[in-house]
Amino acid sequence: xxxxxxxxxxxxxxxxxxxxxxxxxxxxxxxxxxxxxxxxxxxxxxxxxxxxxxxxxxxxxxxxxxxxxxxxxxxxxxxxxxxxxxxxxxxxxxxxxxxxxxxxxxxxxxxxxxxxxxxxxxxxxxxxxxxxxxxxxxxxxxxxxxxxxxxxxxxxxxxxxxxxxxxxxxxxxxxxxxxxxxxxxxxxxxxxxxxxxxxxxxxxxxxxxxxxxxxxxxxxxxxxxxxxxxxxxxxxxxxxxxxxxxxxxxxxxxxxxxxxxxxxxxxxxxxxx
Amino acid sequence: xxxxxxxxxxxxxxxxxxxxxxxxxxxxxxxxxxxxxxxxxxxxxxxxxxxxxxxxxxxxxxxxxxxxxxxxxxxxxxxxxxxxxxxxxxxxxxxxxxxxxxxxxxxxxxxxxxxxxxxxxxxxx
Numbered sequence: 001x002x003x004x005x006x007x008x009x010x011x012x013x014x015x016x017x018x019x020x021x022x023x024x025x026x027x028x029x030x031x032x033x034x035x036x037x038x039x040x041x042x043x044x045x046x047x048x049x050x051x052x053x054x055x056x057x058x059x060x061x062x063x064x065x066x067x068x069x070x071x072x073x074x075x076x077x078x079x080x081x082x083x084x085x086x087x088x089x090x091x092x093x094x095x096x097x098x099x100x101x102x103x104x105x106x107x108x109x110x111x112x113x114x115x116x117x118x119x120x121x122x123x124x125x126x127x128x129x130x131x132x133x134x135x136x137x138x139x140x141x142x143x144x145x146x147x148x149x150x151x152x153x154x155x156x157x158x159x160x161x162x163x164x165x166x167x168x169x170x171x172x173x174x175x176x177x178x179x180x181x182x183x184x185x186x187x188x189x190x191x192x193x194x195x196x197x198x199x200x201x202x203x204x205x206x207x208x209x210x211x212x213x214x215x216x217x218x219x220x221x222x223x224x225x226x227x228x229x230x231x232x233x234x235x236x237x238x239x240x241x242x243x244x245x246x247x248x249x250x251x252x253x254x255x256x257x258x259x260x261x262x263x264x265x266x267x268x269x270x271x272x273x
Numbered sequence: 274x275x276x277x278x279x280x281x282x283x284x285x286x287x288x289x290x291x292x293x294x295x296x297x298x299x300x301x302x303x304x305x306x307x308x309x310x311x312x313x314x315x316x317x318x319x320x321x322x323x324x325x326x327x328x329x330x331x332x333x334x335x336x337x338x339x340x341x342x343x344x345x346x347x348x349x350x351x352x353x354x355x356x357x358x359x360x361x362x363x364x365x366x367x368x369x370x371x372x373x374x375x376x377x378x379x380x381x382x383x384x385x386x387x388x389x390x391x392x393x394x395x396x397x398x
Contacts (some may be wrong), residue, residue, distance in 0.1 A: 002309075011353060012314065025296060035319075037320060038319060040322050041319050041322065048355060051356060051358065052297075052355055053361060055293060055358045055362075056290075058287070058290075059290035059294065060287070061284050063283060063284055063287035063292070065280070065283060069279075069282065069283065069285075069366070070300065070378065073378060073381055073382055074381055076363075076385045077384050077385055080388040080389055080392070081388060084388060084392055087392070099325070123374055132377075133381075139300070197378050201364060202358070202359035203360075203362075203385070206356050206357075206358075206359045206389065206393070207389050207392040209356045209393070210393040210394065211392075213330060213352075213356075214330050214331070216325035216326075216330050217325075218325065218347050220317075220329070220345040220352070221308060222319055223348065224304065224305045224308065225350065227297075227351075227355065228299055228302065228305065231294065241308075
């Protein structure tokens with residue numbers, strides 16, 4: 001069992017690092033459905049895997065200049081507040097219903113993401129909030145520097161608040177809306193969106209770690225192989241991402257989003273996840 | 274003092290994250306070696322939820338248990354170091370933005386840090 005958990009976690013770390021989604025998409029069903037681990041243990045382990053993936057991969061992405069730290073910090077205001085709000089209303093909301101709606105939204109987002117053309121080659125105008133908060137940067141890829149400016153910042157900020165709320169409510173899936181907010185709404189280059197999401201999810205997960213630890217959801221015997229598996233996976237992913245085509249990354253991302261959507265619908269309709 | 278460039282800040286933030294992850298891993302590995310040598314014959318049953326013993330649910334309890342080189346306590350200590358890594362990154366960013374005289378972002382990062390601390394320590398960890 002130790003070995004199986006370790007291997008599954010390595011895959012989770014790899015996928016989580018290159019898509020900016022964290023490893024929960026793989027780890028929760030692997031533990032809960034595959035190995036019949038109690039869902040609370042599975043969520044506790046998944047939470048730690050997200051922190052490990054995020055910190056491990058971000059160390060590389062930040063140094064490569066892929067992650068936009070300012071955009072990440074700015075949007076973390078929305079996600080951490082959203083997570084607080086989500087945790088506060090969790091007792092009054094039918095999470096099954098939330099999960100079902102989220103599943104449907106993700107399927108829609110997957111369709112939109114597939115149809116999006118590649119990254120813009122000329123930056124949009126730098127106006128309003130994006131200018132005040134300096135939400136811009138330059139991405140160097142294959143030796144070519146492409147400047148970018150955040151578009152529709154209020155919309156992106158709002159969606160980030162929702163992303164934080166969902167992670168407070170559902171425990172998993174916080175990375176998906178983060179990437180969608182930066183990619184589809186704010187029109188950042190895809191790699192900037194995924195690596196900045198990866199940078200941010202560690203903070204969102206750390207914010208809820210206190211609750212999970214104090215409720216006894218984290219068991220050392222299970223969390224250890226998960227964390228030790230996720231890290232090499234995440235580091236391998238972080239090494240590979242700068243050399244991957246955005247088009248390929250987008251396909252992988254869409255695939256993982258569809259799996260997450262199915263998981264959410266399962267969770268919402270049958271209550272099994 | 275020369276202001277901190279964005280590139281330099283990226284390097285420092287990356288370094289903090291690497292340091293946090295590496296030290297967390299080292300502690301978890303040490304704990305796992307102890308753990309496996311003691312529990313290899315046991316068959317764990319995580320299908321039944323029994324909340325962790327109270328001793329491992331608080332920072333103080335974990336520290337005490339790790340100090341006795343208890344395997345679960347050591348692993349739990351490593352996990353705490355892992356949780357602390359993003360928090361340390363946010364804390365460091367406050368200093369970094371201050372060194373850049375970017376007070377707008379000092380304020381933004383302080384706000385994130387406040388919410389983070391509230392949700393981390395609001396649960397008497």
